[in-house]
Amino acid sequence: MNDSQHFPLSRRHFIALGGSAAAAATLAACGGGKSASDAAGAGSKPKSTFSGAYSGPAVTLSYWNGFTGGDGPFMKKMVADFMKENPKITVSGNTVEWAQYYQRMPAAVTAGKGPDVGVMHMDQLATNAARRIILPLDDLAKSLGLAEDDFTPEVWKAGIYKDARYGIPLDVHSLAMYWNTDQAKAAGVSDAPTDGQAFMAELDKLKSSVKQPFWMPTRWPAHLMFYSLLWQFGGELYAKDGSKALYDSDQGVQALQWMVDIVKKGYSPKNVAQDSQYVGFKNKKLAVTWDGIWQINDLKATKLPFGIAPIPKIGNQEAVWANSHNFYISKQAEKDDNKLNAAKTFIDWMSKHSGDWAGAGMIPARKTVRESAAVTNSTQAPIAKKIESMHFLPPIPGVADISGQTIEIAVADAVLGKQSPKDALAASAKKATAQMEANKKKFGA
Amino acid sequence: MADNVLVEQRPQVTEPNGGTGKRVRSPGAPPPGVPWLFMAPYLLLFGGFVLLPIVYGLWISLHDYDYTLPGHPWVGLANYTALFSSDSTVFSDFWNSMKATGIFTLGSVPLLLVVPLAVALVMNQRFKGRNVFRALFFAPYVLGVAVVAVLWRFLLDANIGLVNQVAGAVGLPDKTAWLTSTPSAWVALIGVTVWWTLGFNAVIYLAGLQEIPEELYEAARVDGASAWQRFRHVTLPGLKPVVSFVTMITIISSANVFGQPYLMTRGAPGTETRTAIYYFTDQGLRNYQMGNAAAMSYVLTLVLILASLLVTWAFRERRG
Incomplete structure (x- = not known):
């Protein structure tokens, strides 16, 4: 939104866009102090010339991710394909539920028993960068030919902490609106509403087939709905410099009031506890719900007849919360040049094959991949079209x-x-x- | 060792004036060092996994400690004073969590002392199907906290849960928000915990009941004691050491409650059911405020030590 439009062409953008010799020199000179130079391997040997192909001895990479749901099989398949094409690299996977992932991973890396390479959410990158658990990847982004114009400015910027890039985005995944098409048909609703007025009108119609058509959760994903609405009304969550929370603004109150009114006006029962809005939707107790696009495969498995569309514009501009799965390399891999290069080869390959990842219900982060048939024919295609309106938590350590x-x-x-x-x-x-x-004091911002 | 002590002390006690005051080693005593040798395996484990962490934890609590960061600045007692100064960021959360644990403990301990005793008394009778009955009551304890909590979370859900459905069908209120409002959430958390763990206490009680000599009951019956009098004057005194033990472990395990609110209520409404250990875990393992979390743990430990002393005092042998 406003930040992305008015953000001056900073040094990091210049680097990212340019990729010229001058930019490369700037990068080496100012890539965020010690850690950056360590990561790029620019310390004593010039090994930042990553070629994209691994030519060292056989190596085993420890790879951690949290794909425990319907996305897991797709990730396993991609890893297997990678190993077939790169017989020298063995990827040994470890899948940990996201809820525990961010507690275990830093401890394991600190102990030298964690991942060499892995996937984490974008809103965790800054935290782990500040803790020096993960390494800057500017050289990798450059050799991959990744640039801001292959992503949206929002997703591109959210992976940068203190002028260095720490994650290579695999996908973006946002909130979406799901509805039960049987119940909608019975109530005479055919089109997905795109603004607040139409949305409320359709909820009123849906009341004829479901008494309370739109359950308002109190927990996950309630705060994601709030973020989306806050941005729609033009508010902001946190100050960009990480000094302050800003959501107690009028826009914040407006956003939250809208959510409260859904309950007050009887579109939702009171006391919707965690998960029950989603479980209720699967059991046809409600007709419309806002949840993440990661639920697509789960909903397909239940054989529920459902439709999917971007969440309507309740405020005065389009905006929706999103997060992104990013590849990172941990400081553990830094000690071994072969592992470091193998990890980069792995990320390079995965990024180029991210079209396969669309099967997991996610939206590949790269524009070139998003335009492929694998994505445009997918269930989440209508959501993918709205990628420009997706907002991410700002890269502030500890923010999640x-x-x-x-x-x-x-x-x-x-x-x-x-x-x-x-x-x-x-x-x-x-x-x-x-x-x-x-936190600012602790992380020395 | 115990015998040894008695032998050493006896002369001083019985012959206060005539004793030489010199310590006498009994003829059968092992050479010095042998007892230590026997205790060594346990002492090693105890030292490595209990004593050392206790000291290390104390040291952590005196620092601004985040193990992923290179520096751990010394802060002295600041982590402790923050817990007692109302303008710190942790004050209200900490005491709120202690209060939550207090409510849970006060609610669950009496039930976990009385209900299992009643169950054990029934289990101790001879009747057909007794083993099935015993197994049924012990069965929930076999389940992990995750299974129990997730199971009940769905059963107790205000809108899609079976409990409210059944309550509605028999004409009771069917809108109770078991997981998102107090005091209902406390009823839910305590009820689930009692259902889950009563089998354990019942088994300990049962073992205690079987230790009480049958002759005492016979004698009481011969003297014309009623069932209540037999319970009051034979069973209860006989169970006293067991009750003292059960009280102690139940208080400690209730004060350590974490899984049930973490999985069932997520601390809702607000942070009202966020218990002490739940909050410490959030602080220490999620936010990496380990110095803070360690200081909080020591305050909780102190409270528990005081509670244990109180229990020991309450169950002390009264003489004269």
Whole structure:
């Protein structure tokens, strides 16, 4: 949104776009201090000339990800294909549920028993970069020919921390609107609503086939709905420099009030506990729900007749929360040049084959891949078209943890009716700001 | 060892004036060092996995400790003072979590002392199908906390759960928000915990009941004691050491409650059911505020030590 349009052409953009000799020199000179030069291997030997093909001895890469759901088989298949084409590299996978992933991974890397290469969410990159768990990948991005124009500015920028890139985006995955097509047909609803007025009108119609058609969750994905609405109303979650929480603004109150009103006006029952909005949708207790596109394969497996569309524009501009799975290389791989190069070869290959990943219900991050038939014929194609309106959490260390302890609880309290949106947001933003200040001191921003 | 001590002390006690005061080693005592040798395997484990972590934890609690960062600045007692100064970021969350643990402990301990005793008394009777009955009550304990909590989370869901459906069908309120409002959430958490763990306490009680000599009951019956009098004057005194033990472990395990609120309520509503260990885990393992979390753990430990002393005092042998 506003940031992306008014963001000046900074040094990092220049580097990314240019790729000229001058840019490369700038990169080596200012790639974020010690850690950056370590990562690029520019310390003593010039090994930043990554060629894209691995030519060293046989090597085993430890690869961690959290694809425990319907996305798991697709990742396994891609890894198997990679190993077939690169017989010298053995990828030994470890799949850990995301909820535990971010606790275990840093500990394992610190102990030297973690991943050499792995996948993490974009909103965790800055945190792990600040902790020096993962390495900058600017040289890899350059040799892959990755540039901002192959992504959206939002997804591109969210992977940069302190002027260095830490993740290579595999996909983006956003919130989407699902509806039960049987119930919609019965109620005479045919088109997916694209704005707030149409959405409310269709909910009113849907009441004829389902008493409470749109359940408002109090927990996941409630805060993701709030983020989307906040951005739609023109608000902002956090200050770009990580100094302050900004969501207690009028726009924040407007967004949260809309969610509360869904309950107050009877479109949703009260006290929708975790997961029950989604389980209820699968069991035809409600007709419309907003959830992540990662549910596509799960919904297909239940044989529920469902439609999918971008979430409607409730505020005054289109915006939707999104996250992205990113490849990273851990500091553990840094000690071994062969592992480092093998890891880069792996990421290079996976990025180029990310069209296969569309089968997992995700949207490949690269534009060139998004235009392939694998994506344009997929269920999530209508969502992929809206990639320009997808917003990500800003790259501030510790931000995902702070959100969990503050904004998620405020949204829950307001939707439960325990506090007014204004009070809930004000108290929560104050606490988040205090934690952000503490983090800033800790991470030396 | 125990015998040894008695032998050493006895002369001093019984002959306060005539004793030489010199320590006498009994003729059968092993050479010095042998007891230590026997204890060595356990002491090694105890030292490595209990004593050392306790000391290390104390050291961590005096630092701003994030193990993934290179520097761990010394902060002295700041992590502790923050817990007691109302303007710190952790004050309200910490005491809120201690309160949650307190409510849970006060609610669950009495039930976990009384209900399993009743079950054990029934189990101790001779009747047909007794083994099935015993197995049924013990069965939930075999399940892990994750299974129990996820199972009940769906059963207790306000909108799609079976419990409210059944309650509605028999004319009871069917809109109870078991997981998202207090006090219902406490009823749910305590109820599930009692259902889950009562079998364990019942088995310990049962073992205690079987230790009480049958002769005592016979004697009581001969003297014309009623069932209640037999329970009050034979069973309860006989069970006293067992009750003391069960009280202690139940208080400690209740104070350590984590899995049930973590999986069932996520601390909802707000952070009202976020218990102490839940919050410490969030602080230490999710936010990497390990110094902070360690200091909190020591405060909780102190409270538990005081509670244990109180229990020991309450169950002390009264003489005279």
